[in-house]
Amino acid sequence: MSDQCDPRIRLEFDAPVAVLTVSRADKLNALDAAMVEALADACRRIERRDDIRAVILTGAEGKAFSAGGDIEAWSGEPPEDFGRFWVREGHEAFDRLARLRQPVIAVLNGHALGGGLELAACADLRIAEVHVKIGQPETGLGIIPGWSGTQRAVRRFGSQLVRRMALFGEVFAAEEALRLGLVDQVAEEGEGLSMARAIASTVAKRGPLATETTKMLVNMAEGEEVGRVGEALAGMLAANSAELREGISAFREKRPADFGKKPKD
Numbered sequence: 001m002s003d004q005c006d007p008r009i010r011l012e013f014d015a016p017v018a019v020l021t022v023s024r025a026d027k028l029n030a031l032d033a034a035m036v037e038a039l040a041d042a043c044r045r046i047e048r049r050d051d052i053r054a055v056i057l058t059g060a061e062g063k064a065f066s067a068g069g070d071i072e073a074w075s076g077e078p079p080e081d082f083g084r085f086w087v088r089e090g091h092e093a094f095d096r097l098a099r100l101r102q103p104v105i106a107v108l109n110g111h112a113l114g115g116g117l118e119l120a121a122c123a124d125l126r127i128a129e130v131h132v133k134i135g136q137p138e139t140g141l142g143i144i145p146g147w148s149g150t151q152r153a154v155r156r157f158g159s160q161l162v163r164r165m166a167l168f169g170e171v172f173a174a175e176e177a178l179r180l181g182l183v184d185q186v187a188e189e190g191e192g193l194s195m196a197r198a199i200a201s202t203v204a205k206r207g208p209l210a211t212e213t214t215k216m217l218v219n220m221a222e223g224e225e226v227g228r229v230g231e232a233l234a235g236m237l238a239a240n241s242a243e244l245r246e247g248i249s250a251f252r253e254k255r256p257a258d259f260g261k262k263p264k265d
């Protein structure tokens, strides 16, 4: 089943797996503002699907998984809007992706550059096809990596690796990226998606709530998100309690709650 609002961000549900594809091959899957918004929207829709247990993120076939933020789009913005909108909206969408309850597997079937690497960094596992190259070329254009390329990328890959890419312009081929921990697996050209599907099917056999809460805890340990995780876990506990049932019954019956009373189930 297909479910899409911007055709350049394709979302296909094939339960238990959702496949998100950046689909703008003529521009090497570069992301503009509307695509970023569509990405956030796709994440919201995935989050609501109980039958989806893993997400595969990839690019439409071509040279790039994604060549990053659309240079023509952001370079035309007034400077202050770069921070107000371009960076902020990118963060909102990428945060949603990184914090999806379902594990995300990125298939780098082409180069991942700049925002393309920032996008891949949101995934829980990265598969690179053997021909791809990975880097952060932004400072060479006179701009900064603004979709968490100096933040989440540092948390996930380590600051030294980010320095090498972002300050010195090093670009890594897939095997080197594997050795450095930028990616987790290398696949033959054209084989990344089937490798990801095999991994996704093993994820789908695991306990969904345990997987979701474990992902939250790992994200919290990493500094990905702290406040929401604490409140979400506490909220899940409270929402499942006899105390809440009594509180709601009391509210509906317009009487004081009696939390000492043995609750009715």
Ligand code: COA
Pocket (backbone or CB within 6 Å): 026, 027, 028, 030, 063, 064, 067, 068, 069, 070, 071, 072, 111, 113, 114, 115, 137, 138, 141, 143
């Ligand atoms: N934003 C907007 N358009 C982009 C783009 C980007 N980040 N990356 C590629 N494109 C466009 C090109 O402008 C070109 O469009 P056109 O055919 O209308 O001229 C098309 O995609 C193909 O790219 P091209 O540069 O012709 O391909 P190439 O094989 O010669 O080079 C790259 C490939 C990846 C080396 C080169 O496209 C590149 O350096 N892209 C920018 C990467 C980058 O700096 N990303 C960070 C951006 S903040």
